[in-house]
Amino acid sequence: MTRVVVHASGELLAAAAAARLITALVDAQAEHGVASVVLTGGRTGIGVLEQVRRSPARDAVDWSNVDVYWGDERFLPDGDPERNETQAREALLDHVPVDPERVHPMAPSDGRFGADAEAAAAHYAEVLATKASPATDIAVPRFDVLLLGVGEEGHTASLFPDTPYVKEVERTVVGVHDCPKPPPTRISLTLPAIRAASEVWLMTTGAAKAEPVAAALAGAQPVDIPAAGARGRNKTLWLLDAAAASELPTGG
Numbered sequence: 001m002t003r004v005v006v007h008a009s010g011e012l013l014a015a016a017a018a019a020r021l022i023t024a025l026v027d028a029q030a031e032h033g034v035a036s037v038v039l040t041g042g043r044t045g046i047g048v049l050e051q052v053r054r055s056p057a058r059d060a061v062d063w064s065n066v067d068v069y070w071g072d073e074r075f076l077p078d079g080d081p082e083r084n085e086t087q088a089r090e091a092l093l094d095h096v097p098v099d100p101e102r103v104h105p106m107a108p109s110d111g112r113f114g115a116d117a118e119a120a121a122a123h124y125a126e127v128l129a130t131k132a133s134p135a136t137d138i139a140v141p142r143f144d145v146l147l148l149g150v151g152e153e154g155h156t157a158s159l160f161p162d163t164p165y166v167k168e169v170e171r172t173v174v175g176v177h178d179c180p181k182p183p184p185t186r187i188s189l190t191l192p193a194i195r196a197a198s199e200v201w202l203m204t205t206g207a208a209k210a211e212p213v214a215a216a217l218a219g220a221q222p223v224d225i226p227a228a229g230a231r232g233r234n235k236t237l238w239l240l241d242a243a244a245a246s247e248l249p250t251g252g
């Protein structure tokens with residue numbers, strides 16, 4: 001099922017998506033005991049995490065029983081302010097009682113794999129495989145909610161148009177090179193790994209995203225608009241502000 005929800009502003013989108021995320025985590029914990037979320041970087045995704053932090057309802061989540069993964073990472077030194085991990089920690093994870101053992105960042109460029117993005121990606125694939133769920137036919141854990149952003153050229157996670165990475169069908173995680181958006185080297189889940197998630201939420205704001213959003217929802221090829229290839233097993237949710245929805249056929 002694909003749904004499009006349009007909010008009047010980016011602020012409302014962030015607040016509403018935060019409320020939705022809290023509810024999804026509470027529901028997943030009611031069903032499975034442990035909830036699992038895959039985080040995204042980017043302005044909208046980090047804005048949503050900030051709104052989760054600010055919400056009084058955040059304490060309805062048992063944060064010690066949330067498995068946290070990332071959909072992509074900018075391959076930079078540990079603690080770099082541009083790393084998606086650093087931003088997610090500042091926005092939310094440092095403010096709630098997560099279990100450090102359940103938080104699974106992708107390796108930094110000065111970690112045990114040095115500047116070898118392929119080794120870092122292969123290691124992340126192993127981390128995912130160790131926790132693989134029998135519910136999925138590829139070696140990734142049960143992802144209850146997988147959050148994504150959308151770039152101006154249609155990228156999602158760190159899968160950019162017209163690259164071999166967006167066409168990957170075997171691996172679950174890849175080292176990504178020569179990205180048009182800095183930094184040039186990144187680590188990313190692949191489309192098969194993304195599609196293993198129960199729910200995929202694509203969240204984006206601003207007029208610059210209107211074209212790729214409209215193209216993706218009109219059925220573009222993932223190689224042209226990678227966001228078009230992101231979908232969940234049970235639900236695909238597009239959470240947009242009015243500007244990002246402005247080129248949809250209905251006018252948003």
Ligand SMILES: O=C1O[C@H](COP(=O)(O)O)[C@@H](O)[C@H](O)[C@H]1O
Nearest residue numbers: 040041042043044149150151157
């Ligand atoms: O670099 C990235 O950008 C995208 C989109 O970010 P936004 O700021 O345009 O919302 C994001 O989805 C991705 O995780 C991140 O690494």
